Structures are given as structure tokens and as C-alpha cells.
Amino acid sequence: MPANARTLTLNLFLNHAGHHEAAWRHPSTQPDALFTPDYYVRLARRAEAAKLDAVFFADGPVLHGGVEHNAVGGLEPLLTLATIAAHTERIGLIATASTTYYEPYNLARLFATLDHLSGGRAGWNVVTTSSAAAGANFGLDAHPDPEVRYARAEEFLEATTRLWDSWEADAVLVDRAAGRYADPSRIHPAAFAGEHLSVAGPFNAARTPQGRPVLVQAGASNTGREFAARWAEAIFTAHQRIEDAQAFYADIKSRALDLGRDPEQVKILPGISPFLGSTEAEARALEEELNELSVPAYGLQQLSGQAGVDLSGLDLDAPVPLEIFAGAGDVTDNARSRFQVVAGIVQRERPTLRRLLHRLAGARGHRVVAGTPEQVADTIEDWFVAGAADGFNVMPPALPAGLDAFVDHVVPILQARGLFRTEYVGTTLRDHLGLDVPENRYTAARAADGAGRPALAQA
Template identity: 75%
Template sequence: MTRPPRQLSLNLFIHPAGHHEAAWRHPDTQPERIFTADFYTELARTAEAATFDAVFFADGPVLHDGVEFNSVGRLEPLLTLASIAAATERIGLVATASTTFYDPYNLARLFSTLDHLSNGRAGWNIVTTASEDAARNFGLDSHPDHVERYARAAEFVEVVTRLWDSWEDDAVLIDRASGRYADPAKIHDVAFRGKHLRVEGAFNAARSPQGHPVLVQAGASNEGRAFASRYAEAIFTAHQRLADAQAFYADIKAGAEALGRSRDAVKILPGISPFIASTEDEARALEREFNELTVPEYGLRQLEKLTGVRLDHAQLDGPVPAELFADAGDVTDNSRSRLQVVAGIVEREQPTVRGLLHRLAGARGHRVVAGTPEQVADTIEEWFTQGAADGFNVMPPYLPGGLDDFADHVVPILRERGLFRTEYEGTTLRDHLGLERPASQYASPAADPAHALRDASGTDEASDAVGQEEARTAEPVLA
């Protein structure tokens, strides 16, 4: 089959037992395996057999609230992906890592190593970490505010990409006759001095197969959009309605173009969590089966954490008071993006408190679809062809069965419609996403960033400007 000009990207977003908060209680899941390597390698192999672009792990350096009621513990994603890399050949490997709690040189080494060892399949999901509890795990009395976190994040990405570019592509000579392993003239000190970070020397490894790992970001607020438009090559986002997704898609693409980037250099990947069955009634019954396993105490706690809105356990079967969401703002503000998603559900559907908890139990504000394989494929095709998505983060509500159903029944339909590959056409994550391999920014003197945009006090003005732009609004919501 001739490949059409544009094809879907599909990632498997792995959440331990599945994305539904009650998945661990269902007999078709395997929570006893979530701390074992073979559980994740099996999932990755299933996704690779279905030619998914990548597997993705979210993360945070903290034990999340609610461990009494949910399987919230998880393994460190980079080591988990290294294990997956050894058991797979083509599928991309995307890990979340925080710019607040990592050192840039160490993080650059970790992702560069994963990219080398996987032959070019690594991606970094960039987060600043919003959890107050995380700060205390790193010896801090309080969590850095969003202004400081985003100013540091802008510098962090700048310095990490400089480290990855530190060796030009032809720096390694391996000239046995002359005794020269590398050309030091093509290995550069990054000489970065910003307000928050200082890194002087060169990187200690050659450029990795992709040039550098794919840069991913997950956020829909104004500062998240500004950050993504400047740096991200793929964006994970959450939308309930086509119109909202279209508006986000257009805004990000326009923001990238305004910064001199191609629209195609940024891939927009909303989350979708599908309950799949042979009939729509059976799919909805399956969703209800999971919803009936939820623990209201957990759902109420998560709702408050997600939106800042506290609802009363005693009023589970009463209507959600719409006035509690009155300060969410409209969709043009986006400073509280996930709150707006929830406020929209309350306004349109007027649910009971229990009904709202069930609506959010499936994927924390991402779109949940219950239907036949054809109906799930219809939703994916509509969003893809109507300017709302370049692909999707597939978030199975339960694992491994939810992934098996999607791979076995939805993927073949997408292939029949010419929307998704039948086999991998490249070897790297950039190949799968249709992204160009970046040139080293040190490859020509004109592109050398060592002299770029720093004032006499050592401030990196480009990084500072991004930090100021993003600091005008609140923390982006992370998938």
C-alpha cells in the first residue's frame, strides 16, 4: 500500500494496571506484576507488533496521595525503558524527567545513553513537577514557585540540548593509522552561564543516533503552550471535545511558526482511553463495570488535587454545584487547563458528584470513548483529519487486555483506511514521528550558541525571556 502524505502517530501511555483508577481491582488486570520487568516488556512488544511509535511513562519523584485505594506506586521510567530497549527493536521509548529535581549534565547523560543503547529511540517528556511533596523529598523546605521552575526549565532545556550537540557528527575519527580517535576541534565546551544553571565543559559522549532525543512536553496552559511552541517536538494534551482540540492544535502550530519553526516540527498527541467491545452497549457496560469498582474517597481526593475544588462525600448522589467551577476561566485563558476540562463537563452534562467522579475515573480528564472498534477508529479519524490531532496517546483503561483489544481490533481498521502504517519504515523515534534529525548547533561558527544572548551579568536572555513569558500564568497540567 502506498503511504499517504500524512499518517497517524500512536503511543502507548503505560499506567501501571491501566488508566482507569479502579483497574487494579478488576479481575482482568495484573497489579501483582507492576514491579516486574516482564510485565512492561510484554506490553511494549504488543505495541511494537502493532507498529506504535513509542511507549511512554509519566513520572513524579513522590508517592502520590491515595496509595490506600489505588496502585499508584511505579518504577523509575528510564531504567524501565532500558529494560524494554533490550527486548524490542523499533518502538520509541519516552520517559518523563523533571527539570526541577535533576541536574542537567546527569539527565543529558541518561537520555543520551538510552538513545545510544536503543539505536535512536529515546524521547524526553519535559516536566517541572508541580507536587509540593516532591520538594521535601529533595531536602527543600518548600516547592519552588512556578516562576522559578519555568525560568529554570527554559535554561535546563537550552543547556541539555547544547550538551547533546557538544560533539559534531563527524567528531569521531577512529583513525588507527594516525592514532587519532577524535577531532577536539569538533568537540565544544557548552560554556553556559544562566541565572539558575552553570555548565562549563563539553559532553562526555558522541552525538546519539537521533542527534538528540525527541523533546516532548505535556501541558495546555498559556505558559505550557509558550514553552511547547519554542522547544517541543511532540505535545501530550487532554481534550474532551473536538472544537477545543482544534483550537489548541491551531494555537500551537501558529506559535511554532511565529518562532520560525515548521508546523510539521511539532506533533500534537491528545490522550484517548477506549473501552472496546463488539457492540456499543457492551462497551458501555464494560465502562460501568469499572466505574462501579471506584472508591469515592479516592475520587474526591483526586478531584480536589486536579482542580482545587472540594466536594462533599455526603452529597455523592446530588448535583455538582456549578458555582464551584465559576473561576475556571474561558478557554482563551488556559491558565488552569485541567480545571477548565472539568468545568466544561459540569456545565454540559450537569452530573451528580458520583457521576463526575466516574467521568474522571477513566483517564483524569483525557477523552474516554466506549464503543465498537469502528466507533473508536471513527473518533481517531475525525480528530486526525479535522485539524485536532497528529495522533494519539493511547491510554488503555486496563492492562494488558485494553491494549490487546486496541491492537487487535482498532489498528487493523486504521490500516485499512490508510491512516496508519502496516510496518515500520525507519528505525528511530524521529523516523516514526516524521521529524528531521537536528544538526549540531555547533557545526558552524554562526550557529555556535556559546556567544548567544548573554549579558554582562551572565544572564541567558533567551532563556530568561521564555521564563518570563511562561511565568504569567499557572503550572501546566501534566499528563
């Protein structure tokens, strides 16, 4: 493909035994291996062999409900990705971490360490945590409101990026003859003080191979969109229809431009969960097989939590009452933004409750496609070409079989069409995504005023 051709981003979204809630019951999966390193290393190496951009872990500091009927819970993403880093060479490593339940200095260290140890492959999926149960796990009387969480997140990003900029690229000298390891004039305090947090600094590690880890965000609420347009270099999102995805894509790119950013430096990546078969009928049979393994009580618990109404007394085979979703409206909380996706399904399709539970069982509101490899590749290409996506988070319904089917049969089609790489052209996650290395603020300031910055005060 031409060197300047626009190419797809494809990430593997790792989720337990797969993204279908009943995947752990399917004989093709390995639920007894979910807390073992070999399981995740094997999946990551399979994705790397197919030249995928990154592996991605979602996370939350709480045990979500429904553990009786689903393989919820999981390993901590950063440690898991550090293990994967030791067994891979090129694939990006994206972990979710909360600005509400970390502090900037320790989280900056964790991601900087992953970036150094992996040779520049780290990415941070920035979340504020929507689960109301999380607060009690951290000694809080209540989970902070969305407005407070986003205000803290803004300060958190300012503080962490200052810490990552603390060491300029030329700070480390390793001048053995002169006895100088580093140049103190190139090391700066973060010196951040806000309403919600403060950080003195300087950072205690050199600038990372990528300058800083890639910043990812997954919010679709009004507040989340503005936050993403300001900070994110990749945005994970959920859409059922191409027209909704196009509207979101255009909105985020426009917001980024208004903030003085290059829209091409913001990648929009919806989720797609592909059921694959040699025929469409075979793919739909696999989807139905997994749907029939789902436990209605689990799906009802999840949907009731979204709707804020107990749905357990409703008839599974009657249409979902429209009034349950009448309040989807205009929301500011990302947890409610997914509620809007579900409301759209109900309003357009008028499904029975059982059918709605099956629709959500596959990928929790993300786009589910059942078909042949060519049909799945067509969907990916259509959204990519039509300005609905820069790529996708691939969400196999069952692992490892769903990943194997995608990389063996869909990826070669996309490569043959010139839409996806056949080899990595760089070594870092920024290389894969086509993202620039961010300029160090202190280096930029010195270049702008032509003067050296004052040396760091020595103890």
C-alpha cells in the first residue's frame, strides 16, 4: 500500500472468556485459565502475529454484579500487560485506569514504567469510573458525582502530563568522564496545584520512548466528548448504526479542531463483535448458540442497573415497554450514554425483552455482526470509508476461537484490500496509530524564548 495511505487501526479488546456474557459456558473457551498468564500471552501473541495495533483491557475497581452467572472480575491490567510485554515485541499495550481512584504520581509511574519496559508500547484508557459501588472500596461515603469526577480528571491529566514532561529528552547525559549522569537544568518540577489534587514533582524517571503513553478515552456523554476532544489520542465508542457513528466521528473531530488540535491525531475506534462462519447461516447459528447459553437473570440484572428500574417481573416474551427508556435523553454521565444506545434499539426495533437481552449479551451495546469473513470485512470497510471510524476495537464473542477466526479469515481480506498493514512499520504504539510524539513543554518553551530554563534546585 502507498506509504501515505490511510489504514485501519485494529485492537484486540480482551475480556475474560470472550465478550458474549455466556462465552464461559461454551466448550470452545477456557474459563479455568482466566487467572493464568499463559492465557493472555497466547492471545496477545496471536494478535501480534496478525499485526494488530494493540491489546486492550477494560477494568474497574469493583466486583460487578452477576458473578453467579458470568465470569466477571479479572486481573489488574497493568501487571498483566507487563507480563505480556515480556513475551511480545511490537503490539501495543492499553490499560484502563481511573482518575478517581488513583493519584497522579503513582499512576504516572506505572504507565511510564510500562512504556519503558515495553520499548514504547503503552497506552492509558482514561476513565473516571461510573460504578457507584467503587467509592466504598476506597473508604469514601459515596461515589463522586460525574461533574466532580470530570473536574478531577481534567486536573489529573494536567498533572500526569506535567510529570511525564518533567525530564526533557536530553536530560540523561551518562557522561562518565565528567561524572554527570543527568543535567538538572533539563529536569523540572510538575508544580501543579488544583482544586482536587496537587503534585510537586519532579518525576523520578526519564522521559519515556513515546514521550508519554498514548492517551485513550471511552466516554460518549457530552462531558466525555469535550474531555476526549481535549486530551484523547484515541477514543473507544459504541454505535449500532453507521449514521450515528458518522455523527459522533464528525462531532469529535470538529471539537478537536476547535481546540487547536489536528483531527487526524484523534482516532475514533468503535467496538465490533464478529460472529464468523463459512456461511451467514453458520455465523448466525453460532450467535444463537451463545445466546441460548445466556442466563436471563444475569441480563435482567445488568439491564435493570442501566434503566434504574427493576425489570425482573416483566414477561420475557413481551415487547419491552417504551416508557422504561423514555428518559434516555441528553445525558452527562458516560454510564448513561450506553443507556442511550439501548434506548435506540428499543425505540427502533420494539424487541421482546428476551430478544433485547440477547442483543446486549453479545457486546453490551457495541455493534454485533454475524456473517462470513467477507461480510464482516465489508462492514469494517464501509464504516472506515464512510467517515464513521478510523478503525475498530475487535471484541471476539468467545476466546480464543473468535480471535483465531478473525485473524485467520478477516484480517487477510482487509490486507488484500489495502486497508490494513501486512507488517509493522515502527516499534511503538504511536508508530502503529500514526500519532506524533508529543512535544515536551519545557523544551518547546526554551525553543520559543531562546533562553535556558533555570536549573532544578538541589537538595
